[in-house]
Structures are given as C-alpha cells and as structure tokens.
Amino acid sequence: MRLGNVTFIAVVIGLIWGGIWMVLTSLMMMLVTGLIVVPNIGIAALVGAGAALGVLLLTAEVRGRNSLGSIAGIAAVAVILLTGGQPFSLPLEEALFTQVIALIIWAILAVASLAMCLHGYEAGTAKRYRVEVLVIRTLKGLGLLLFSVFVALPFYVMVMTSLKSQQSLLANPLDFSIDLSKGMATLFRSYIELFTDFHFATFLMNSAIVSVITVVLTLLFAIPGAYAVARLRFPGQLFLSRSILLIYMVPAIVLVIPLYAIFSQLGLRDSLLGLVVVYPATTIPVALYMLQGYFRGLPAELEEAGLMDGLSRWQVITKITMPLALPALASVSLYVFMIAWNEFLFAFMFLDDFQMFTLSRGVVSLNSSEVPRQHLMAGSVVATVPVLVIFLWFEKYLVSGLTAGSVKG
Secondary structure, three states: OOOHHHHHHHHHHHHHHHHHHHHHHHHHHHHHHOOOOOOOHHHHHHHHHHHHHHHHHHOOOOHHHHHHHHHHHHHHHHHHOOOOOOOOOOOOOOOOHHHHHHHHHHHHHHHHHHHOOOOOOOOOOOOOOHHHHHHHHHHHHHHHHHHHHHHHHHHHHHHHHHHOOHHHHHOOOOOOOOOOHHHHHHHHHHHHOOOOOOHHHHHHHHHHHHHHHHHHHHHHHHHHHHHHHHOOOOHHHHHHOOOOHHHHHHHHHHHHHHHHHHHHHOOOOOOOOHHHHHHHHHHHHHHHHHHHHHHHHOOOOHHHHHHHOOOOOHHHHHHHHHOOOHHHHHHHHHHHHHHHHOHHHHHHHHHHOHHHEEEEEEEEEOOOOOOHHHHHHHHHHHHHHHHHHHHHOOHHHHHHHHHOOOOOO
C-alpha cells in the first residue's frame, strides 16, 4: 500500500466512524432491550481504521456491495476476537441474537460510512483540494449524523415511554422496549386515557381552531402589506420595509403583563378570542418580511401587462401575483401555523379554564406528580405528530418559499 496523506486521513476517518457507530449501536441496543452495555470503543475504532484501509485497497472498479460486505463481515469477526467474545462487555451467550444483530448493524454502518467518505479515493497522496473535499465530506457526514441523533433520540424515548406502563417504568427506567403480547389496548392505554380522562380532544380542537384562524388573519394582512412594500411607492416605504421586524426586539415576556391586565378588563382573558387577537400580532411581521422578499423576485412585467389589460391592482394581486407566489404562501402558512400551534407563553398566562386549553397548555397540565409520566409523554407525542406530518407534507413548499425570496434579479 502506498503511504500518503489520503492513507493517513483514511485511518483517522476509520477511527472516528468505528468509535462513533459503536457508541450509537450500543445506545440503540440498550434502549431497545434494556440491557446495560459498555461499548468497546477503542477496539471498534481500531477495527474501523483497518476497515478504512481495506476500503482504500479496493479500486473503484471492484468497490461494490459484495466487496464492502466482505469487509463488514471481517470487521465484525475482528471485534469479536479482539474483545474476547464480549463486543458489548457482555458474555456473547447472554442475549446472543441481540448482540450479533447489533454487531452486524455496527459493521454495516461503519463500512458504509467509510465507503461514502472515501468514494473516488485510493491509497497514496492527493492534492490539497482533494484532501479538503475528503475532510469536508467527513465533517458533513458527522454533522448530519449528530443532528439526526439529537433530533431522533428524544422523540424515540418520548414515544417508547408513552407506550409503557407505570410498573415497567419503575422497574427499569432505562428499558424502552415494548411488549406487543399485551395487546393494542394495553399498549396505547395512555393515549386512550388522554382523550377520555384528560380532555385532549378538546385541546386538539382548540389548537386547530386558533392556528387556522391565525394563519388566515396573518395572510389577510400580510399579503397586501408585503405587496405594497415590494411594489408600490409611498412616503416611508423604505423605513417600513426595514423596520418590519422591530417588534421582535421586544421580548414576549415584557408584553404579557400589560396584555394580561388589558384582556382581563376587556373580558378576553380565558378565551380563545384573546389568543386569536395576540397571535397574528406576533406572526404578521415575519410573514410580511418573508413575502415582500418573494414578491420582489417576481417579474414586475407580468403585473404591468395585467394592468394594461384593464385589471385593477387587487385583481393583479389575486389573479397574477398570488398564483405565482403559492410556494411562498404555503411556506408562510406552515411557519405561522407552527408558531401558533406550539405557542405556550400567552396560552399559559391567559387560559385557566381547561375547556379553553390549547395543546401546549394541556401538556403542561400533565406535568404533575399525580399524573403518570407516560401520560405526559403521550401528550407530547399528540402535540408533536400533527405539526410534524404537516411539515413533512409541505416541506418542498417551505424550502422553495424560503429560498426564492432571497434571489434578486
């Protein structure tokens, strides 16, 4: 093998991926089975370095699935031999099937990560640009992995905890495995009790009503306002365009006390109407800011052609501008919906009657020593899943809407 900067960097990459995937595999194994495991990070890192050299030895023509699978198999066997048959600091005969599956998963993930990082590279010396690409590719993969773990791990713990009984949680708080033999009614008992005993159907409906009305009111004011700032000429236009987001310089906690006093006198406290008044005031500025950038990116010639054909300014907005701005409108709607759905501070301060609670306020009411922990986790899942599904459904509109406004032509 030719030594060089690529070979050295590949060894370092192998050490990193081997150790990281061993830690994550052990963590997944512990969460799924409840077993207390201690990963052999050092040995896994060394085997990962060896696997990296093996990937480098393969040329681009033979670096296929079969060859990489062979390297993964050799890596798994090497870990077993070097750890004395205890890859996870447990005797191999204890939970044999689970340990073997976890070790195979580790080997596949480690070798796959190395193959993606070292794709197009061979042992030896490479130019500085190629080395930088290799390092950036590795750092990008590590960043994506860590971000995914930080996002997925809490959600996994939340879901698994919501499906467990109080007795099993007290017996082993670190065991997040589930017993499917108990039946669906027992498994989803916490969710059933949320809707039958804790009025979560009412909370869900309240949040949906407030969020939808907030989106409608925000668009109703933001669309003409953003269009005016982007297209029309009037005194103070530049100042208004630059000062739209000044409201966010005032912390929400500063506004809560005076709004609480005013709403109490007006009879708007402890009602959804109070939230419908407050929420658009916090979302209209950011909607204006997002939409004006998008409107500026639309060809003005299309609107001028519409005006020449006899359309009024409002008809131009509704028949030309708004259809062209659908991605931006979808992204703004989604963003505003998520803000209203997840808002907690005003809901916590203004709402005392549980019949008026939104989901965020209802979830906090479960944070009590009298309520089992799995009910709190189930409430968190109920509050998270709807907006997560909506976000995934409208993701393409969100990305195009947020980026298109930054394009200037």
